Amino acid sequence: MKADNQSVSEQTHQLIEFLDKNEAILKEIDEGVIVFDLDGRAAIANPSAARLLERSVREIMGCEIVALAGEEVKVDGHEQILNLRRGDKTLLVNLVPICDAWGQRICTVAVFHNLLQEAELDRARDDFVSLASHELRTPLSAVLGYIDMLKEDVYGPLTSRQRRAVERAAANTEQLVSLINNLLDQAQMQAGGLTLNYVPFSPVKLVDGVQTVMTLAARRKGLNLTTSIADDVPAILLGDFQRLRQIVANLLDNAVKFTDSGTVHVGIYKPDVHHWAVEVSDTGCGIPPEARRDIFAPFRQADDPMKRKYRGAGLGLSIVRQLVDRMEGEIKLESEVGLGSTFTVVLPLALGGVEGVSSGDGGESICSQESSL
Amino acid sequence: MSDLLALVVEDHVDSAIIFSEAVKRAGFDVETIRDGAVALERLAAVEPDIVILDLNLPHVSGMDILRQIRSDPRLANTRVVVVTAHDEMVNSIQDQADLVLIKPVAFSQIRKLAADIGALIQ
DSSP states (O other): OOOHHHEEEHHHHHHHHHHHHTTTTHTSSSSEEEEEEEBBBBEEOOHHHHHHHHHOHHHHTBBBBBHOOOOOOOSSSSSSEEEEEEEEEHHHHHHEEEEOOOOOOOEEEEEEEHOOOHHHHHHHHHHHHHHHHOOOHHHHHHHHHHHHHHHHTTTSOHHHHHHHHHHHHHHHHHHHHHHHHHHHHHHHHHHHOOOOOOOOEHHHHHHHHHHHHHHHHHTTTEEEEEEEEOOTSSSEEEEOOOHHHHHHHHHHHHHHHHSSEEEEEEEEEEEETTTEEEEEEEEEEEEHHHHHTTSTTOOOOOHHHHHHHSSSSSSSSHHHHHHHHHTEEEEEEEEETTEEEEEEEEEEOOOOHHHHTTSSOOOOOOSSOOOOO | OOOOOEEEEEOOHHOOOHHHHHHHHHHOOOEEEHHHHHHHHHHOOOOOOOEEOOOOSSSSHHHHHHHHHHGGGGGTTTTEEESSGGGGGGHHHHHTOOOEEEEEEOHHHHHHHHHHHHHHHO
C-alpha cells in the first residue's frame, strides 16, 4: 500500500521541522549537510555546508542543487556521488534519497566532504607515523646495542648476578622491539592506505636482511636459523621490498617466539612457473586446528595458556595477512601440535619482464647460511 | 695491523659508538664519521671494505653518499650496509645497498655481519 502525496509532503514537512528545531544535531558536524525537499529546493543547510560552498546558510536556502553545484545535477530518487570543484577545494557530494516506510521519497540529503582536507590529514598522519617511527626506533636501537655490549663483555666481565640482570634487560628489550615493530607496521599501513610500491629486488638481500636482524633472538633461545633459496628462483624479483621484508620479519619473529628448541628455516622457491613462495617453518609448539581460523585476526594468539607464556600484541600475522592479500598472494599454514608449523606465502611472479632482468646481478649473500652458534 | 677498513657513517652518537665497536671487534680498522660531507671527503681518499651508513646525516644525505660510492669504480668492492630507522626508504635504496637493516639493530648483529663480510673478503 502506498501513502498518498498529501501524507508524503506532510512527512517531509515534519522531518524538516524536526531538523530545524534540533539544529544542534547538524550544527556541530564537519560535513556539510543540505536537505532538499520534494521540489528539489534546499530546506535545511548546516554551517559546514555554508563554509564548504562559500555562501551563507540564508543564501543556500531555497536554492536547487543545480544552482549550488553549478553542474547538470538533478535531485531524483537515486543515490548519487558527485565530485565538485570549489576554488581550491574538491568536494565529494553524496546525494541520498530519504524514504518513508512505504519506500516513498520524502526528501534528499546532500552530504559534502572536503577531499583536500582529508588528503591533508592523510599526509599529516603519514608524516607523524614516519617521525614516530624514527624517534622510537633510534633510541631503542641504542638501548639494545648497549645491553648487547654489556652482555658481550665489551665493558669487562660481568658477575653472574650482573649477567642475569643484563639477560633480563635484553629479553625485555627484544619484546619491546617486536611490539614496536608491529605497532609501527600497523600504524603505517593504516596511514598509508596500503599502497604498494613495486621495485626490482634481490631475494638474497631480502633473506639476508631479516636473517641478520633475527639471528640474535634465535641464538638467545638456542635455535638454529637457516635459510635457503632454490636455484630456479630468478636473481631479481619484482615486489614491494619494504612490505615483503615486513612479511618475512613478522613470520620469522613469530616462529622464533613460539619455538623453544630446534630449527627455524626461511626458504624461497618457485612452486610453479607463475609464482614464487617464501616459507617460514619451525619446530615449535604447533597450532591446534581450532585456533587456525582466527590466527590471522588482529590481537589474537592461539590460546589462553599460550598467551601467558608468549607475549606480544598478536598483530604480526594479521599484518602479514593484510599485506599478502594486498599483493594478491595467498598464505597457507601447515601445522602439527608438538611438531611445528610452516607458513607459506605464495605470490605472483610476473607483473612484466621479471624473467627478462633475471640475468642481472642479484648480489651474493653476505651472511653465512648457518647462524646458530 | 688489520688490513680491513670500515667506515661507520652515523650522526647519532650512541649508534655510532655501538656500530664502531661492533666492526672493530669483527677485526676491522674503524673510522667513525658523523657528517655526510666529511664522509664524502674521506671516501675520496680511502677505499673501505665496508661502510655502515645511516641515511639521515648532516650536510650530505646517506642516499647521496650511497649514490657516490656506486658511481665510483675505485669503490667497486666496497660493501655498503645501510642502517636506518626510516623503513619507508627501503624500497628506494635496496638495489644500491648490499644490505638494508632497520633499527633497532643490536651490537652483535653488526659484529656478526661484519665478521661474515670480513671472511668473505679474505
